[in-house]
Amino acid sequence: MKRKTRSMKTKQFIANSIVHVFLSVLGFVWVLPVFFVILTSFREEGGAYKSYIIPRGYTLNNYKKLFEQTSSLNYSRWFINTLFVAICTCLLSAFFVLSIAYVMSRLRFKLRKRLLNVAMILGMFPGFMSMIAVYYILKGFGFLEAGPLKLVALIMVYSGGAGLVFYVAKGFFDTIPKTIDEAAFIDGATKWDVFLKITIPLSKPIIVITLLQSFMGPWVDYIFAKVILGQDRKYYTIAIGLWSMLEKEFIEYYYTQFFAGCVLISIPIAIIFLVTQRFYVEGVSGAVKG
Template identity: 30%
Template sequence: MKKSDRFNRGDSLSKIILIYAFLIVACICSIYPILTILQVSLRPANAIYTKSLSIIPPNATFDNFRQAFIQYNLLGWLTHSLIVSTAACIFSVLVSVTAGYAFSRFEFRGKKMGLSLILVTQMFPLAMTLLPLYLMIINLKMTNSYIALAIIYVSTSIPFNIWMMKGFYDTIPKSLEESAYVDGASVFRSFYQIILPLAKPAVALTALFSFMGAWSEYIVASVIINETGKLTLPVGLISMQGQFSTAWGIYSAGALITALPVMILFICLSKYLVGGLTVGSVKG
């Protein structure tokens, strides 16, 4: 075996070791906070500050999860967030899927400018636009309204989603639609029966991003919704924090319960995500 071959093999082996070492460290950094929250949520109230390295602490109990529903309106918060997030997800997907297709397939006046303006809206953080949005909501008399909250979430999520859907549609050959037109199919039928099934990975990713953005958003929800009986989950969790003390076991249990819907949605859409994460990377 030549020295150059041995050198290349050793060099590739060292790269593989470095890659795996980096991935292991990244996984530890990502999983450690979650395991810590799980550990705190399983501890009894009188053992919150006990130091222990075990994931399942001694005398582990699910009492904190039970108390989260008894002492606080956690079920109501979950319901409110689920309503807002589902509505925002559905409307965001409908707008993004159709608008992305129009920008990808049709030529019309103002197309390039429209895409540029959509992209410009992503440069401004949501907190910067909070004041004009709040004044608009007041003028429309829609404060403490889930509809207003869902509209804001949709308006902030569709710019990125439209660009992502357009990038995926660009990878689908136009010849598929042209063949359908020759056979007598309409634009809507070719889109619904041919293009949309091929775009399932991008649609799944759009739905996941839209739902997650609305589910975990706090700043806008805390401003638009201020009635105690209408709080969404992020705002409700913050209200668990007391001025002088906080029941960290119950708070951690609530945080874990908050993550469950997103985890379930992620698992259901996982088979589409690998293709969806590469949307727009290759043009066919």
């Protein structure tokens, strides 16, 4: 028995060691690009390609130069544009998603199952497939004539398609007992009262995950933003602005500043994830149970 116990412990130790080594290698591979971005953002030597990874000198000028407004660089304005679009999209998308999810979870009506199937099928197609059609629709309505209207159009595009991504929220709402709704109806509450005063307060995790996902989409999107905003640099978002710094005529001068800009825009997302991590896990687990 002692030999069997020792052999089992030895096998378990070997298996755990292999798993830990494998995870360590994966962790190193994942951290290496992040490490490279941070080091390059502090690199004192200019220019794009270098034959070494560790900088020979360090400086904060790359971060300072980001906020020096020039004809080709307006980082602070790009940041404000992105923040405005992300916040507006976040609020509108969350309202659309939560409203549709509540209707599909709680109400029963004709064609409900067919609508669920259609939404699931449409959700399988990437959004950029409709990019050209959306562009000409917005152009026909005059939203691409001026810079401020382009930002409004961008918010409409991001928010308009958010309603299809309601399955996770619906799964969470399904876990809330319907007897609570029935008790509220007996007391004279309307469906809006139940949604606003009962369901929403009980759904903080899924609200947080919906807000987070709605915020991140505009923050990192490049394709739709580039198509709608065009060449108007004043109204660029962060993603387009950073990419424009890598154009042939700018890359040698803005290369290290590009990495500094990448570090700065990652900080808000990292903070939000750390603060909302608990709600994020609860929201996903609740949806899976539903």
